[in-house]
Amino acid sequence: MAVLDTAPLAAHTGASVVVERCQVCDHAPLSQVLFLGYLPPVNQMRTIGQLPREQPAYPALVLSCPRCSLVQLGLIVDKEILFPPDYPYTSGTTKILRDNFAELYEESQTIVSMGPQDLAVDIGSNDGTLLGNFQRGGHRVQGIEPSQVGNLANQRGIPTTIGFFGRALAEQTRKQHGPAKIVTATNVFAHIEHIHEIVESILLLMDENGVFVSESHYLLALVEMLQYDTIYHEHLRHYSLQSLQYLLQMHGLEVIHARRIPTHGGSIRVYAARAGAYPVRPSVGEILMNEAAAGLDAEHLRTFKDRVVQSKLELYGLLRDIKRHGHRVYGIGAPSRASTLINYVGLDDGILDCVLEIAGSLKIGKYMPGTLIPVMEESRLYKDQPEYVLLLSWHIADELIPKLRQKGYKGKYICPLPTPEIV
Numbered sequence: 001m002a003v004l005d006t007a008p009l010a011a012h013t014g015a016s017v018v019v020e021r022c023q024v025c026d027h028a029p030l031s032q033v034l035f036l037g038y039l040p041p042v043n044q045m046r047t048i049g050q051l052p053r054e055q056p057a058y059p060a061l062v063l064s065c066p067r068c069s070l071v072q073l074g075l076i077v078d079k080e081i082l083f084p085p086d087y088p089y090t091s092g093t094t095k096i097l098r099d100n101f102a103e104l105y106e107e108s109q110t111i112v113s114m115g116p117q118d119l120a121v122d123i124g125s126n127d128g129t130l131l132g133n134f135q136r137g138g139h140r141v142q143g144i145e146p147s148q149v150g151n152l153a154n155q156r157g158i159p160t161t162i163g164f165f166g167r168a169l170a171e172q173t174r175k176q177h178g179p180a181k182i183v184t185a186t187n188v189f190a191h192i193e194h195i196h197e198i199v200e201s202i203l204l205l206m207d208e209n210g211v212f213v214s215e216s217h218y219l220l221a222l223v224e225m226l227q228y229d230t231i232y233h234e235h236l237r238h239y240s241l242q243s244l245q246y247l248l249q250m251h252g253l254e255v256i257h258a259r260r261i262p263t264h265g266g267s268i269r270v271y272a273a274r275a276g277a278y279p280v281r282p283s284v285g286e287i288l289m290n291e292a293a294a295g296l297d298a299e300h301l302r303t304f305k306d307r308v309v310q311s312k313l314e315l316y317g318l319l320r321d322i323k324r325h326g327h328r329v330y331g332i333g334a335p336s337r338a339s340t341l342i343n344y345v346g347l348d349d350g351i352l353d354c355v356l357e358i359a360g361s362l363k364i365g366k367y368m369p370g371t372l373i374p375v376m377e378e379s380r381l382y383k384d385q386p387e388y389v390l391l392l393s394w395h396i397a398d399e400l401i402p403k404l405r406q407k408g409y410k411g412k413y414i415c416p417l418p419t420p421e422i423v
């Protein structure tokens, strides 16, 4: 295996590592795009009533590589800090995700036709929702999942190995089940530290005519919709097709098809195979051309920074006018991205009275990271009828607003991004 992961790893150090060279191509120095300040760890939330105490915060500096164009965070934090043992692993199987996975299966069969004996392996397979589609299609499936949620998949009849994917697990899986015709990895490539070992391990696992399908949050969607709130330490990298292609090419993989998909506020699905194994579809050239036209290099990303700053000021201005009238504002939803927005914009418990989560959420009864804003049950919304709500899961506003209205909320909705507005 080519030794490409040269930087020291943060994993198991209990600390963090500064990114001095590009995580993919090793180029230095990297260009600075945007600094969101120091962010507290998203998944360490204190119980309501506890006094604030010493707590770490990690710099969120966004960097861009002039050589391979990869956008990446300037600090890698040990995943044991980011995902403490009591971290509520959620399956995240919303309707939009379930539909997306069903559609991934259908689309993949137009590219690589699989027979009953062919194997599909999903890396980061969660509760097995994606593999369920391949299983119903009559193929053999195998999941690999680091968290205990993999047991849920096993109970549902989706065979799943619990463990961190890497060379050892790739070899073991191939030995036990044979090579995979399809390897999938959705929302994995942004999270894992030793990315080159992951790609090499996928190659190890893949049949000569195998296809690798990845889904990642898409840099162009981030820039277009000003989704700076997706920048936090769980996301080490934000991919464009160009930067993903660069990484895959380093390992002899060719991108054969790519498509934008709606999950997580805008993602990209990318198919790759060993160079020359499959024809390259026109979608690849088209998306690369769109990216070039939009400008995702360091120079163009400076405009992005200006827009982010402007958006922060506008949200502050809008909230100032509302608070001046003595109105209440409740936040809706406490996903990880809410913590970035709240901390970067500087919202506190004098501005946001509380953040509401659906009953059963493990975040209820805690404070939002870095603040004394309490997280409470959504039922309060209908009792209290605050004048305004701030949609912290604004990327699913179209789904959210009708639901809240139907359940009886009568106030107004603030959508914070891309342009803060009352909808």
Ligand SMILES: [Zn+2]
Pocket: 022, 023, 024, 025, 026, 027, 065, 066, 067, 068, 069, 070
């Ligand atoms: Zn690079």
